[in-house]
Amino acid sequence: MEFKEPSNNQLKKWRKLLQGKYRKQENQFLAEGLRCVDQIIQQKKVIVTEILVERNSEVIGALSIKDIPVYELGQSDFESVSDTETPQGVIAVCNTPAESDMEKLSKKEGLIVAFDAIQDPGNLGTMIRTSSWFEASGLLIGHGTVDPFHPKVVRSTAGATGAISYRKADLHSELLQLEESGWNISILDGSENAISLKSADKTGRDILVIGNEGNGVNPKLLQNRRAVKIPGNSNNVESLNAAIALSIALYQFSGK
Amino acid sequence: MEFKEPSNNQLKKWRKLLQGKYRKQENQFLAEGLRCVDQIIQQKKVIVTEILVERNSEVIGALSIKDIPVYELGQSDFESVSDTETPQGVIAVCNTPAESDMEKLSKKEGLIVAFDAIQDPGNLGTMIRTSSWFEASGLLIGHGTVDPFHPKVVRSTAGATGAISYRKADLHSELLQLEESGWNISILDGSENAISLKSADKTGRDILVIGNEGNGVNPKLLQNRRAVKIPGNSNNVESLNAAIALSIALYQFSGK
Numbered sequence: 001m002e003f004k005e006p007s008n009n010q011l012k013k014w015r016k017l018l019q020g021k022y023r024k025q026e027n028q029f030l031a032e033g034l035r036c037v038d039q040i041i042q043q044k045k046v047i048v049t050e051i052l053v054e055r056n057s058e059v060i061g062a063l064s065i066k067d068i069p070v071y072e073l074g075q076s077d078f079e080s081v082s083d084t085e086t087p088q089g090v091i092a093v094c095n096t097p098a099e100s101d102m103e104k105l106s107k108k109e110g111l112i113v114a115f116d117a118i119q120d121p122g123n124l125g126t127m128i129r130t131s132s133w134f135e136a137s138g139l140l141i142g143h144g145t146v147d148p149f150h151p152k153v154v155r156s157t158a159g160a161t162g163a164i165s166y167r168k169a170d171l172h173s174e175l176l177q178l179e180e181s182g183w184n185i186s187i188l189d190g191s192e193n194a195i196s197l198k199s200a201d202k203t204g205r206d207i208l209v210i211g212n213e214g215n216g217v218n219p220k221l222l223q224n225r226r227a228v229k230i231p232g233n234s235n236n237v238e239s240l241n242a243a244i245a246l247s248i249a250l251y252q253f254s255g256k
Numbered sequence: 257m258e259f260k261e262p263s264n265n266q267l268k269k270w271r272k273l274l275q276g277k278y279r280k281q282e283n284q285f286l287a288e289g290l291r292c293v294d295q296i297i298q299q300k301k302v303i304v305t306e307i308l309v310e311r312n313s314e315v316i317g318a319l320s321i322k323d324i325p326v327y328e329l330g331q332s333d334f335e336s337v338s339d340t341e342t343p344q345g346v347i348a349v350c351n352t353p354a355e356s357d358m359e360k361l362s363k364k365e366g367l368i369v370a371f372d373a374i375q376d377p378g379n380l381g382t383m384i385r386t387s388s389w390f391e392a393s394g395l396l397i398g399h400g401t402v403d404p405f406h407p408k409v410v411r412s413t414a415g416a417t418g419a420i421s422y423r424k425a426d427l428h429s430e431l432l433q434l435e436e437s438g439w440n441i442s443i444l445d446g447s448e449n450a451i452s453l454k455s456a457d458k459t460g461r462d463i464l465v466i467g468n469e470g471n472g473v474n475p476k477l478l479q480n481r482r483a484v485k486i487p488g489n490s491n492n493v494e495s496l497n498a499a500i501a502l503s504i505a506l507y508q509f510s511g512k
Contacts, residue, residue, distance in 0.1 A: 035494070039493065039494060043491070043492065122378075126497050126500065129493050129496070129497065129500075130496060130497070130500050132489070132492040132493045133486075133488035133489060133490070133492065133493055133495075133496055134488055134489075135488070135489050135492070157493070158493050158494065158495070158497075159493055159494065160492050160493040163492040163493065164492075230389075230507065231510075232389035232390055232391070232510075233388070233389060233390075233391050234389070235299070236299065236388040236389065236391070236416050236419040236420075237295065237385050237388045237389055237413070237414050237415055237416040237419065238291070238295060238414065238415065239414070240385070240386060240389055240503075241382050241385065241386070241414075241499075243497075243500065244382065244385075244386050244499065244500065244503045247496075247500045247503055247504055248503055248504055248507045251486065251504045251507065251508075252507075254487075254488075
């Protein structure tokens, strides 16, 4: 395989993609790690513009790359673009997929996942990965939620980034809109009034709302809506991790 | 509340508990963070011998502590005992609960979770937390699995540490023994021969085996045993995170 030499300007640009404001400005993001890059290439849902490999890394042999320029970076240059403590030697520079419009998202049947202020990148990535496994039809990224194209989120999706339509949304107004067009909302919440997930019927047009890791879902969103809880014993442990709770609900609600 | 001053020897001892070999030698471990410490105290399944608070931290007011000596540490001393980058100001020094013997574990009805070479502390902690939520009756900690009393594991259990009987086990021989006494094993594995979790009957004496994050369950353990997979679309993403897969299986297998 033939490697290209990056220019200083290219290096500078890639490095900047570690920051949210530049990702937004450039409409690009970084996907790091063999498994993640491999899956993104195979899946073909995200356009990869460049592959960056660390000099002497053997990881490149494991990838089947066609028509994508591959740049070789020295160790310190590679580390300056990497977001991890122990880089695996491969990074893909990708075009950010466009957001879905509301109309498209709401016309479909399916299962939508709405994130309300999810702050931990690893948690969000895992939830996108699991949503993808269960073929969710859309993601609503509510305010206060970490950027879904943050390098750690992307890494935690294990290649599922871009597999599902998404939009950044004001959940307060957009959930109302979706309800008006016939979608049914289940808020994952452990409170007393919540019904058990096992008795929560699915309708084919369902929205699961998952809230902040520490504080749960914003009480405003809960008003007059169905709260659903995962049955379990809260004497031993107060609650489930947000990604775990969502996954169990996805399993229950998915058509599989 | 009255605070004690720690001696240098005490500080040295607590610091050493960050290392596995000293945890084993002293039969003690550290639990860090308000939520985790609070839950461990309330739960009363683990004996807390000392509480350490950072000077001027207000966190102590949120805890109801009786009959446990509370030591106040200056910032740098506290940080030297802490395992986190941004300490929350409270650590509990706890006695490690004794391992269950095989006889006790295998006599019970219930749901046992066996960990085969789980390496990520956060993953193991989340799995113990979830196992506790679903009232698993026992945990088998297979070789190659991170120490369940590692500070990060303990933090990730969110206070569930000690809630479930456990033993460190050679899974190869102990699973055979359990089978002989009538337990039924389901190996979580995404391979083609696996049956869908939805069609996996529970028997009341079930063991779920979850394998290494990257490599899955050791093939030796799989031989002649039932493999179970979570139904889903592996085109979008190759697999589920180990903690997610186990949680969904626990939901399906638990009596709730």
